[in-house]
Amino acid sequence: MLQTVIMENSYQDSINLMLLSNKLSDMQSVSKVSVMMGTPANKTIFKGTGLYTPELEKAGPNDICIVINSDTDMLEPVMAEVKEFLSNLATRKSGAAIRVTRSWTSSIKALPDANLALISIPGSYAAEEARKALDRGLNPFIFSDNVAIEDEAALKRYAAEKGLIVMGPDCGTGIINGVPLAFANVVRKGNIGIIAASGTGLQEVSTVVHRMGGGVSQAIGTGGRDLSAEVGGITAITGLKALAADDDTKVILFVSKPPAKEVRDRVVDILKAIPKPVVAIFMGEKGGVPMQNITFASTLEQAGMLAVKAAEKEADVSVDLDKVKASGGNHRIFGLYAGGTLAAEAAFILTEGFGSTESHEHIDGVYLELDGHRVIDFGDDKYTQGRPHPMMDSRYRVEALQEIAADKNVSIIVFDLVLGYGGSMDMASELAKGIEHARAVAAKDGREQIYISSICGTDEDPQGYEDQKTKLLNAGVIIEDTNARAVNRALTLFYQLTAKPQDLSPAEGVAALFRNGPKVINAGLAGFAEPIKAYGGAVVQFNWAPVAGGDARLAEILSKLV
Amino acid sequence: MYKSIDEANEAVTAKIVKSQPFLVDVVPGKTVIPELKEHVLLHAGPPIAFQDMTGPMQGSCIGAILLEKWAPDEEAARKMLEEGRITFIPCHSVNAVGPMGGITSMNMPVLVVENREHGNRAYCIMNEGIGEVLRFGAYGLEVIKRLEWMGNVLAPVLSKALKLTDGGLNLNVIAARALTMGDEFHQRNIAASAVFMKEIMPYIVKSKPSQEDLESVTKFLADTDQFFLNIAMAMCKSVMDAARSITEGTIVTAMTRNGKDFGIRVSGLGDEWFTAPVNTPQGLFFTGYSQDDANPDMGDSAITETYGVGGMAMIAAPGVTRFVGAGGFNDALSTSNEMLEICIGQNPNFPIPTWDFEGICLGIDIRKVVETGITPVINTGIAHKQAGVGQVGAGTVRAPLECFVKAVEAMAKKKGII
Numbered sequence: 004m005l006q007t008v009i010m011e012n013s014y015q016d017s018i019n020l021m022l023l024s025n026k027l028s029d030m031q032s033v034s035k036v037s038v039m040m041g042t043p044a045n046k047t048i049f050k051g052t053g054l055y056t057p058e059l060e061k062a063g064p065n066d067i068c069i070v071i072n073s074d075t076d077m078l079e080p081v082m083a084e085v086k087e088f089l090s091n092l093a094t095r096k097s098g099a100a101i102r103v104t105r106s107w108t109s110s111i112k113a114l115p116d117a118n119l120a121l122i123s124i125p126g127s128y129a130a131e132e133a134r135k136a137l138d139r140g141l142n143p144f145i146f147s148d149n150v151a152i153e154d155e156a157a158l159k160r161y162a163a164e165k166g167l168i169v170m171g172p173d174c175g176t177g178i179i180n181g182v183p184l185a186f187a188n189v190v191r192k193g194n195i196g197i198i199a200a201s202g203t204g205l206q207e208v209s210t211v212v213h214r215m216g217g218g219v220s221q222a223i224g225t226g227g228r229d230l231s232a233e234v235g236g237i238t239a240i241t242g243l244k245a246l247a248a249d250d251d252t253k254v255i256l257f258v259s260k261p262p263a264k265e266v267r268d269r270v271v272d273i274l275k276a277i278p279k280p281v282v283a284i285f286m287g288e289k290g291g292v293p294m295q296n297i298t299f300a301s302t303l304e305q306a307g308m309l310a311v312k313a314a315e316k317e318a319d320v321s322v323d324l325d326k327v328k329a330s331g332g333n334h335r336i337f338g339l340y341a342g343g344t345l346a347a348e349a350a351f352i353l354t355e356g357f358g359s360t361e362s363h364e365h366i367d368g369v370y371l372e373l374d375g376h377r378v379i380d381f382g383d384d385k386y387t388q389g390r391p392h393p394m395m396d397s398r399y400r401v402e403a404l405q406e407i408a409a410d411k412n413v414s415i416i417v418f419d420l421v422l423g424y425g426g427s428m429d430m431a432s433e434l435a436k437g438i439e440h441a442r443a444v445a446a447k448d449g450r451e452q453i454y455i456s457s458i459c460g461t462d463e464d465p466q467g468y469e470d471q472k473t474k475l476l477n478a479g480v481i482i483e484d485t486n487a488r489a490v491n492r493a494l495t496l497f498y499q500l501t502a503k504p505q506d507l508s509p510a511e512g513v514a515a516l517f518r519n520g521p522k523v524i525n526a527g528l529a530g531f532a533e534p535i536k537a538y539g540g541a542v543v544q545f546n547w548a549p550v551a552g553g554d555a556r557l558a559e560i561l562s563k564l565v
Numbered sequence: 566m567y568k569s570i571d572e573a574n575e576a577v578t579a580k581i582v583k584s585q586p587f588l589v590d591v592v593p594g595k596t597v598i599p600e601l602k603e604h605v606l607l608h609a610g611p612p613i614a615f616q617d618m619t620g621p622m623q624g625s626c627i628g629a630i631l632l633e634k635w636a637p638d639e640e641a642a643r644k645m646l647e648e649g650r651i652t653f654i655p656c657h658s659v660n661a662v663g664p665m666g667g668i669t670s671m672n673m674p675v676l677v678v679e680n681r682e683h684g685n686r687a688y689c690i691m692n693e694g695i696g697e698v699l700r701f702g703a704y705g706l707e708v709i710k711r712l713e714w715m716g717n718v719l720a721p722v723l724s725k726a727l728k729l730t731d732g733g734l735n736l737n738v739i740a741a742r743a744l745t746m747g748d749e750f751h752q753r754n755i756a757a758s759a760v761f762m763k764e765i766m767p768y769i770v771k772s773k774p775s776q777e778d779l780e781s782v783t784k785f786l787a788d789t790d791q792f793f794l795n796i797a798m799a800m801c802k803s804v805m806d807a808a809r810s811i812t813e814g815t816i817v818t819a820m821t822r823n824g825k826d827f828g829i830r831v832s833g834l835g836d837e838w839f840t841a842p843v844n845t846p847q848g849l850f851f852t853g854y855s856q857d858d859a860n861p862d863m864g865d866s867a868i869t870e871t872y873g874v875g876g877m878a879m880i881a882a883p884g885v886t887r888f889v890g891a892g893g894f895n896d897a898l899s900t901s902n903e904m905l906e907i908c909i910g911q912n913p914n915f916p917i918p919t920w921d922f923e924g925i926c927l928g929i930d931i932r933k934v935v936e937t938g939i940t941p942v943i944n945t946g947i948a949h950k951q952a953g954v955g956q957v958g959a960g961t962v963r964a965p966l967e968c969f970v971k972a973v974e975a976m977a978k979k980k981g982i983i
Contacts, residue, residue, distance in 0.1 A: 018887045021851065024852045028852060035852060037853065038852075044695050044696040051955075052853030053853070054852065054853070100895045103899055103903070104906070105903065548937065548938060551936060551938070557973065560973060560977045561935060561936055561973065563980075563982045564815070564977060564980065565570055565571070
């Protein structure tokens with residue numbers, strides 16, 4: 004039977020009504036439903052499809068006409084459906100979609116300030132497309148594997164020429180300015196910059212960092228063969244220089260697969276020259292003794308923990324190394340100790356650090372006398388006969404400071420401050436005063452020296468740990484938590500003052516990537532685009548496909564049709 | 566003459582951008598198309614024989630014969646056709662285009678569009694409205710009566726009115742305006758038709774037709790939402806023919822379908838049609854009809870997409886976006902963005918508000934089509950595959966890739982590459 008409903012003066016466009024008709028016709032027990040505006044042309048269609056009823060006669064062009072053909076009375080369910088459909092018309096939601104493109108040209112047009120190409124396409128095409136990305140000034144992040152090592156080396160050399168960096172190939176993960184790329188974990192933003200081969204090594208250290216309460220500034224994957232002799236560590240070195248210059252990066256965490264010897268040496272030279280703490284792990288090598296600013300870890304867990312520890316350090320006293328360098332002399336270290344064991348530790352660390360095997364007898368409190376570096380324990384009997392111990396009396400050390408200030412070969416003075424009952428109640432003020440005078444002496448010769456101290460004490464000691472620390476900080480003294488750290492700091496600064504100059508200027512394209520955050524052309528796996536957008540990166544989805552669908556003959560013809 | 570294909574393509578598209586199409590007259594086809602003699606019919610698409618035509622196009626042929634009174638009835642008309650007594654010429658071969666079947670006979674009035682930039686003219690029959698119409702293969706009495714009225718009343722009235730205008734109607738102005746009102750000139754022409762009517766009515770009234778003619782013409786123009794489609798087709802044809810005068814480059818200058826083959830012409834490849842079997846449109850159907858009833862793709866109206874509107878400008882017409890599929894605005898946006906991938910530029914004369922005022926697609930490059938595998942999307946009406954049933958739905962259809970591959974190969978041969 005045919006049932007007719009005329010909804011007067013309720014215009015809907017024909018497309019909506021066609022969609023509605025289709026939907027209604029799918030209902031059970033309905034053989035056909037047609038919904039159209041009552042125009043003459045539509046009435047003809049009603050006639051043509053056997054759905055014309057006399058009620059349609061009076062329907063006008065502004066009336067919705069519904070004709071139901073069914074065996075049973077379907078008026079009610081059909082009309083319920085109609086009402087729901089019409090009221091839902093406006094409520095279709097669709098968020099701003101990620102722009103989809105099909106060529107490099109249109110991708111760049113859609114994202115003119117793009118700076119990174121995330122490439123996850125079949126490996127045999129990856130090198131060619133990475134080159135196209137480099138041509139356009141983009142830093143390629145090559146997720147694809149099966150890229151020939153010759154291609155990798157060539158791409159990285161080309162990137163270096165252009166001031167860009169190639170991450171990968173076979174780069175599983177990365178983080179740029181807090182934006183996760185490819186298979187990245189969601190890691191807190193922070194001040195640890197990571198360079199790693201790229202895969203789970205990077206994921207393991209970055210997640211350890213996060214769980215330990217730290218955060219990551221940048222994480223760069225180099226690809227597993229970057230430190231091979233063929234590739235020469237180009238990405239690692241470019242990345243390290245960029246992290247060295249990155250203000251958001253305070254600590255560098257370097258994870259390496261077993262490298263080629265000459266590449267390892269080159270990388271370590273760079274690491275040593277970076278004026279930031281470095282935690283390094285060369286997989287397969289045992290960690291342990293620090294080398295200047297580099298702490299070596301044995302495991303990924305340890306590397307992550309050490310990096311977090313280094314990154315927790317409070318803001319430092321600023322040291323103008325260039326000014327100290329300009330002071331001339333040979334920048335020796337002088338240790339002025341009140342504690343004998345601390346002096347012994349300092350002597351040991353320096354001896355190790357200089358790679359010396361000499362053993363020293365500590366006559367008259369001189370724990371070290373090596374190539375102009377000295378460590379003296381002012382608590383030695385020589386100094387305490389008939390005088391108070393230097394923990395109580397600052398005089399000897401203050402006098403020594405004045406003498407050392409006049410020595411143009413000493414640039415770094417490291418000392419200890421021991422708190423506790425029995426000691427001076429305000430040693431920090433006395434030393435600060437001495438340092439002030441010493442600085443004045445050095446300044447007369449146009450020189451500047453660096454002071455480093457550790458404080459042996461607790462916040463419950465009668466002198467007040469924070470109070471003593473603040474006084475030294477105010478006197479421009481670098482404070483380290485422990486004596487070992489203080490001595491290592493001295494060692495690091497010594498090497499920085501005397502190192503052969505390394506060019507640490509960052510590649511412009513990489514610096515810009517860090518400065519502006521990733522603006523990504525995602526060539527390949529669409530799943531990588533969403534997290535980039537979700538974490539504030541800009542992204543276009545480049546639905547890459549091989550030229551002419553992979554038809555080599557047509558691709559060849561097209562390459563010549565110019 | 567040009568240093569590179571890119572340079573030639575720039576010259577081709579410059580002709581498109583600079584074009585100045587004006588609607589100047591409506592006259593019987595035979596007066597402007599010398600080939601339109603007795604027993605000659607124009608048809609849509611690349612060349613085709615009567616036997617190879619699908620139902621609706623054959624139906625149109627019968628209707629045209631009845632209209633021209635070359636045969637007394639359907640049976641006699643069909644006999645004429647089957648015996649090969651009718652000569653067929655593609656519209657495109659005689660500066661014309663025709664919708665769906667595109668069947669055009671000597672006494673049918675045609676719109677005359679003059680491209681003042683190049684000095685060429687293009688022709689297209691007028692839109693008959695929707696429902697049972699000749700272009701979808703219907704040839705009943707009402708169809709013939711309407712066509713007779715169009716020849717005897719509508720055409721002379723419009724012709725007289727156009728002669729009163731200052732050199733015709735500037736179609737760029739109407740089109741640019743309608744584009745901002747939600748038309749894409751293939752599926753949707755209601756804004757352009759309204760603007761056209763607004764422009765022409767004062768002149769129609771001024772030309773003092775009889776009260777009866779004034780009423781019937783006014784009613785017809787007011788009822789015919791797609792009236793401007795055929796004007797747009799002639800306009801696009803006049804522009805693309807001018808672009809074809811640059812006989813180099815790889816820009817598509819015509820796309821058309823005859824129900825059997827889809828054909829394209831390319832600026833640097835002369836008059837040759839590069840063809841492949843047509844696809845069948847996918848879309849929405851009037852109740853009672855389904856995809857099974859759809860006739861394969863047909864008509865010269867894809868000249869609108871060639872020019873850069875129609876499916877290429879889907880984003881301009883949010884009202885018809887649902888034909889793209891079940892989706893909405895974002896699907897239209899991605900369709901137009903995708904079409905941009907195969908074009909060499911955008912026409913700044915036709916900014917689309919919903920596209921951040923970016924210009925319509927300009928210059929489909931066969932190289933880009935083959936490189937990406939993206940083929941032009943065409944918005945189209947869907948004819949019933951049987952003659953006489955008429956339109957059963959509307960939707961979209963893709964040009965077949967093979968035409969473009971053939972054209973690329975031909976260009977490579979021409980250049981001595983293969």
